[in-house]
Amino acid sequence: MLLSRCTSKNLISPKIGIKFFSAKPKRDFKDARTQPKHSQAKSSSSFMMNVFRGKLETKEVFPYPDVLHADQKELITSFVGPFEKFFLESNNPTKNDENSKIDDEVLDQLWQLGAFGIQVPEKYGGLGLSNTQYGRLCEIIGQNDLSVGITLGAHQSIGFKGILLFGNEKQKEKYLPGLASEKVYAAFALTEPSSGSDAASIRTRAVKSDDGKYYIINGSKIWISNGGIADIMTVFAQTEQIDPETGEKKDKVTAFIVERSFEGVTNGPPEKKMGIKASNTTSVYFENVKVPIENVLGEEGEGFKVAMSILNNGRFGMGATLAGTMRVCIEKAVEHATNRVQFGKKIKEYGGIQEKISQMNILQYATESMAYTISQNMDQGSKEYHLEAAISKVFASESAWYVCDEAIQILGGMGFMKEAELERVLRDLRIFRIFEGTNDILRLFVVLTGIQYAGSHLKVLQNALKNPAANFGIVSSEISKRVSKSIGLGAIDFKPFVAPELLPYSQKTAACIESFGKTIEDLLVKYGKNIVNEQYILNRLSNAAIDIYAMVVTLSRSSRAYELNLPTAQHELNLTKALCIQASNRVMDNIQSTKAKSQMELLNIMGEIAGEVYTKGGVNTTHVITNC
Incomplete structure (x- = not known):
């Protein structure tokens, strides 16, 4: 069971705070009347948390x-034209790639456009745009x-974003004007040789x-975007903190403006x-x-x-950035398909090419729908958008990797x-999955965050069932919901x-959500807190959750x-129909695979294979020629 039971402890962070109820809670022999009233689990407005x-x-x-509103749309439109003109007339991505550098005059023009301070409030010298306008x-x-995108994103999406989100007024007044308009570059310094995803x-x-x-501060950071040009860095370091309740000394991470x-x-x-x-990527060192x-x-x-x-x-x-990348890949593929003739017909007439083009557009539509759903929720004040x-x-x-790869395939040798x-573009895209x-x-x-949320509600119900008379509302509501489901x-x-x-x-989407929720509950009852060790199951649940969100945002849009x-309404409806057919099938397959015996058998075999490969340090089969 090597693959499924490889512990996830420390993979995200030991401080993620996920706590699960036990599948077999201890009996409490005290009179229920003497027990404190069970509190309600925390509610959430997040769509995915509730899924x-x-x-x-x-x-x-x-x-x-x-x-x-109309003024905001007019404002962003006024910026779109200059941005498009800049990329058409001033920036040369091929030259940037070959030189491994963006020319200073090109960067100067980006500063003049305000591209380095898009979301900085105007009073600090930025454009003051919303999340949706930024998208x-x-x-x-x-x-x-995308290299220009990384340079800009490393600067403002993460580099000085902490000052916007957590900075006090003095910090904002001191740093934001330079970062927004005075050619002061920023970087986000978190990753180290010994810590990647485990921040x-x-x-x-x-x-x-x-x-x-x-x-x-002493230490080093690796793979820091803008690391060689940044004047201001958001740096994370361990600091000794004293617990105010126990007086115990503990190491905790603190963020610094350096x-x-x-x-x-x-x-x-x-x-x-x-x-x-x-994009500039370097190691950064801090010595005293x-x-x-x-x-x-x-x-x-x-x-x-x-x-x-x-x-x-x-x-x-x-998501917004890569929706744009996919758009260009699709345009190149369509242009080639409508002009290339093979076997007496334009290749756009072949079903195989049509299927590729359709799938590419389905993924682009869903990606764009997700990005603007989230950005607009953020602009409306949502605080629960992390899932x-x-x-x-x-x-x-x-999706962007798939779309670009298929565009290359459609272009054939020309795409290479x-x-x-x-x-x-394909080389640039590879880092985005990392x-x-x-x-x-x-x-x-x-999946672990969602399961934690579901588990907290299930624990409330378990506790309520110990004394149903005192918790009649909770119990009756749950019974009503389950009876409704049981009779269809x-x-x-x-x-x-x-x-x-x-x-x-x-209706397909609704069935997926209901089946998904029931599966989560069943797995919590079966595994309890040990569900964190079942990574085979967790990955399939996560894939199901991703597909559910894709279906819902496209249904809505x-x-x-x-x-x-x-x-474009009918075309958008068709994109949604196709996605819902595909995604609902995948969701049900993923849910089924979390409990199918054949899948568990496969998992055990895969674990044994991996164990043998680890032991031998690589491929371990007898060669057909040498028998050794």
């Missing part, structure tokens, strides 16, 4: 959010040059001076990379760096929270040539929210197109 309970929470998905500009960047295991250390006026001008900050040479070559206490970002010991909030907040931008943002990052990065520019949380870890994050009256009804033409497809009678 893990088999429940439909519509607030953040129906109707499809439209937050931009629209990210889309343009993704259509043109809490970092070794860089900050020791407070005896007078409490500053910290001294200036390159502080003595002791250096960096290594630019890394040689597969893709995004023009003296950081004033006022440069602590957020609260001391709360650095892990700061880091996760920054990453969660910025992930929607990746949706993680799903968006996973879905977008994997540099002239078509798709080989550069950085800002690898997709493997984000899948675990999604599903609790989920999309009819008020979707276009009439989509009702059969929304295409229904919006139908209601507004948009010229």
Whole structure:
């Protein structure tokens, strides 16, 4: 059982805080009347959190959010033109890639456009755009040059995002004007040689001076985007903290605003990379760096929270960016398919090519729908978008890779040539499944967080059943829901929210959500807290959750197109129908595989294979020629 039972402890972070009820709680022989009343589990407005309970929470998905008023739409349109002109006339992505550098004059023009301070409030010198407006500009960047996108994103999406989210007024006044408009670059310094996805295991250390006026930081960071050009860095280091209740000393991560001008900050040479070559990536070293206490970002010991909030907040931008990248790949594939003649016909007439083009568009539509659902929820004030943002990052990065790869396939030999520019895009895309949380870890994050939420509600019900008379409301509500399901009256009804033409497809989605919720409950009862060790099951549950979100956001967006009678409405309805057919089948297959005996048998065999390969350090089969 090596693959499924490989512990997930420390994969995300030992501090993620996931706690599960025991499948076999201890009996409590005390009189129930003497027990305190059971508190309600915390509720959530997040659509995906509630999916893990088999429940439909519509607030953040129906109707499809439209937050931009006319003035905001006019404002973002005024920026779109200059951005597109810049990429058409001034930026050369092929040259950037070959030189592994963006020319200074090109960067100067980006500064003049305000591209480095898109979301910084105007009073600090930025453009002051919303998340949704930022996403629209990210889309343009993704259509043109992902290396430029990384340079911009490392600067503002994560580099100084912590100052926007957690900085006090003095910190904002001191740093944001330069970062927004005065060519002061930023970087996000978290990853270390010994810690990748496990952010809490970092070794860089900050020791407070005896007078409490500053910290001294020692350590190193690797693979830091903008690491060689950043003047301001958000740096994370272990600090000794005293528990106010117990007096016990513990190491906790603290976030710092570190200036390159502080003595002791250096960096290594630019890394040689597969893709995004023009973005600057280096190691950064801190040797006795003296950081004033006022440069602590957020609260001391709360650095892990700061880091996760920054990453969660910025992930929607990746979806918007890659939706733009997919758009260009599709355009190149369509242009070739409509002109290339083989065996007497244009290749666009062949069913195999049509299927590829359709699938590419389905994935682009879903990616774009996710990105703007999340950004607009954020603009409406939502604070619970972390699951949706993680799903968006996973879905977008994997879909973009597929779309670009298929575009190359459609172009054939031409797609393999540099002239078509798709080989550069494919190389650039590969990193998106790795950085800002690898997709493997984000899948675990999604499913474990959702299971924790479902488990907390199930624990409340378990406790309530110990004394049903005192908890009549909880028990009766649950009984009513379960009876309805048992006689075929599903609790989920999309009819008020979707276009009439989509009702059969929304029913497939509803069935997936109900089956998913029941499966989560059954697995919690079966495994209890040990569910964290069943990674085979967790990965399939996560894939099911991702597909459910894709179905719902496309149902919502295409229904919006139908209601507004948009010229693309029928096409959007068809994209949604196709996705719902595909995704609902995958969801049910993934759910079934969590309990199928044949899958468990396969898993055991796979575990034995992996164990043998690990033992031998690689391939371990007898060669057919040498027999050794």
